[in-house]
Amino acid sequence: MIHNPVIDTLMKRKSVRKFMKEMPSEEVIETIVTAGQQAPFAYQLGDMILDRSGKNSFHAPLWFVICYDVHRMALIAEKRGWQIQVDDMQLLIFGVQDAAYMAQNMVIAAESLGLASCYVGVTPFIAPAIKKKYKLPDRVFPVVSLAIGYAQEWEEQFPPRPRYPMEFTCFEGSYPKMNDDQIEHAMQQMDEGYLEQGYYRKMDAMISLKGVRKENCTYDDYSWCEHISRKCALYTDMNLLSAYQAIGFRLPPSSK
Numbered sequence: 001m002i003h004n005p006v007i008d009t010l011m012k013r014k015s016v017r018k019f020m021k022e023m024p025s026e027e028v029i030e031t032i033v034t035a036g037q038q039a040p041f042a043y044q045l046g047d048m049i050l051d052r053s054g055k056n057s058f059h060a061p062l063w064f065v066i067c068y069d070v071h072r073m074a075l076i077a078e079k080r081g082w083q084i085q086v087d088d089m090q091l092l093i094f095g096v097q098d099a100a101y102m103a104q105n106m107v108i109a110a111e112s113l114g115l116a117s118c119y120v121g122v123t124p125f126i127a128p129a130i131k132k133k134y135k136l137p138d139r140v141f142p143v144v145s146l147a148i149g150y151a152q153e154w155e156e157q158f159p160p161r162p163r164y165p166m167e168f169t170c171f172e173g174s175y176p177k178m179n180d181d182q183i184e185h186a187m188q189q190m191d192e193g194y195l196e197q198g199y200y201r202k203m204d205a206m207i208s209l210k211g212v213r214k215e216n217c218t219y220d221d222y223s224w225c226e227h228i229s230r231k232c233a234l235y236t237d238m239n240l241l242s243a244y245q246a247i248g249f250r251l252p253p254s255s256k
Helices: 005-012 026-037 070-079 088-112 123-134 180-197 199-203 224-234 240-246
Strands: 046-051 062-069 116-120 140-149
Touching: 005 088, 026 046, 026 062, 026 088, 046 088, 062 070, 062 088, 062 123, 070 088, 070 140, 088 116, 088 140, 123 140, 123 240, 180 199, 180 224
Parallel strands: none
Antiparallel strands: 046 062, 062 140, 116 140
16 A cells, blocks of 8 residues: 555544643644635535534534535525525535535644544534524534544544455445355454454443343444444434424425
């Protein structure tokens, strides 16, 4: 594998949830934001709220809420004598892309400057509360939040988290029919890596079975594959559609 400063920054990046109280300089903050703005975009729908209060899930000095903003685009269109007519599903797809590109640029810029970060993926599901807290107008949807700051020293010591084998991710030419050996090899790589790091034990993050089944795991064998499977099977009460509608968006009716 080729190494250079950019590749090395990408490869060593990991999520950190414990931060020092030190506030990054204005120059550092401006650099991170500018890097986010420089990301590729479809409609330049991405923008952000910056909260420096430290009152967030990880007490990070910088808390960015990355949004996609149709409200701002509508103001620009009106100045040109147009009204937005494309449906909100199209805007949702492009908006999420724009916001995601922006967020990733910011995370890598922060990493290159010696800061750590963590994505907060629950953000869209609590969109109404975020709208109220930050006075978002209708049709500005929070896609993801970023905690950014200087990592506490012990947080810097753990290695990046495991990933699937390359052959389980990059399919050349066409999508393959996966056999049991490939699936089990990928699961083993993920599970053994997380167990070696003690990830779920340290976070005390085992998802309760809520009476659906009898618990048969301990932190000696509870790892990524079981965790993500439980998320997909049990987290059925997170209604993204209602959050989306609460921000003023409407999805087109399904056609039959």
